[in-house]
Amino acid sequence: DSVYSLEPLSSIKSVVFNLVINPTYAGKDLKGLDNLQTVGSLQIGQIKNLKSADFPKLEAVMTNLIINGAWVESVNFPELKTVDKGLQIQNTDYLLEMSFPKLQKVIENMAVQGSWSVNRLKAIDFPSLEKIGGNLNMTQWNEATRISLPSLKNVVAFSVTSFPKMTSLNAPKLESASIRLENVILENMDGLKSLASIGNELFISNMSELKSSKGLKALTSVGGRIYISNWLKLEDDIEGLSSLSQVGGDIILYQIPFKKFSGFSLSQAKKISLFGDNLTTIQEIDLRNITLTGLQLTNILTPFTLKGKDVCDYDVS
Numbered sequence: 001d002s003v004y005s006l007e008p009l010s011s012i013k014s015v016v017f018n019l020v021i022n023p024t025y026a027g028k029d030l031k032g033l034d035n036l037q038t039v040g041s042l043q044i045g046q047i048k049n050l051k052s053a054d055f056p057k058l059e060a061v062m063t064n065l066i067i068n069g070a071w072v073e074s075v076n077f078p079e080l081k082t083v084d085k086g087l088q089i090q091n092t093d094y095l096l097e098m099s100f101p102k103l104q105k106v107i108e109n110m111a112v113q114g115s116w117s118v119n120r121l122k123a124i125d126f127p128s129l130e131k132i133g134g135n136l137n138m139t140q141w142n143e144a145t146r147i148s149l150p151s152l153k154n155v156v157a158f159s160v161t162s163f164p165k166m167t168s169l170n171a172p173k174l175e176s177a178s179i180r181l182e183n184v185i186l187e188n189m190d191g192l193k194s195l196a197s198i199g200n201e202l203f204i205s206n207m208s209e210l211k212s213s214k215g216l217k218a219l220t221s222v223g224g225r226i227y228i229s230n231w232l233k234l235e236d237d238i239e240g241l242s243s244l245s246q247v248g249g250d251i252i253l254y255q256i257p258f259k260k261f262s263g264f265s266l267s268q269a270k271k272i273s274l275f276g277d278n279l280t281t282i283q284e285i286d287l288r289n290i291t292l293t294g295l296q297l298t299n300i301l302t303p304f305t306l307k308g309k310d311v312c313d314y315d316v317s
Helices: none
Strands: 015-023 038-044 050-053 064-066 074-076 087-090 097-099 112-113 122-125 135-137 146-148 155-161 168-170 176-184 201-205 226-229 251-254 272-274 285-288 294-298 303-308
Touching: 097 122
Parallel strands: 015 038, 038 064, 050 074, 064 087, 074 097, 087 112, 112 135, 122 146, 135 155, 146 168, 155 176, 176 201, 201 226, 226 251, 251 272, 272 294, 285 303
Antiparallel strands: none
């Protein structure tokens, strides 16, 4: 038989090991867990009747916090400060409200993933979150217009993909992370103004409304490759990467409407690939100050000037 109420559990303040709310639970809320302060792990599954997952006094989760596939409309953890393993909120199609105002630290990975169906969440805010020990992945929120992480300083990899209505990304204190941005409609990169180094890859693709890259001017090093593509409304010559002096992998620019490219502030790099693909903006490519291992120029259809060193000891195509 299904359980409809947890109110008889209202005196519980701590669950030492796992608290699992299974799909057979038939209640509309979790009243009865209102006084819970600590829990070993918390998992809420695919529960059709559950409308809210609110834990007004929960301060710490000792391992994982997982909400996966529930039909909840609100997720509120007003006192939660730490998650000592991973935080996952996934496939919550009907989610309208999500609040973690005091969350400061997630020890491992964090995922906030929507889906391709109803998907009604308008904004993602973690105002106090300072550190994520693993990766942060946010994806598939069709209606969300804002991501706000004003306190975030540390994360290994930062991925934001498939936010077709997102116009604001705010992570002004983030100094180091691998970056993946794809299918969002930001007009500038000002929300990453403190980003100085990237441990692995810089991947920014399908930014259909991006006009300025200048918000990335603090960036000086990328440990892996750079792949940027389809910034068709860009109005500067990729000035946001002008301070870049170290790159550990290939540089690939695909459909980036620059006029002049001089290799940023690099003195050496691996292979550079520039794909024009019917662009008519490119006027000059100056590689005299860079030592390369390869150069590829593809589909640059208008006349341009190519400048290089007197001796080119690498493959050119």
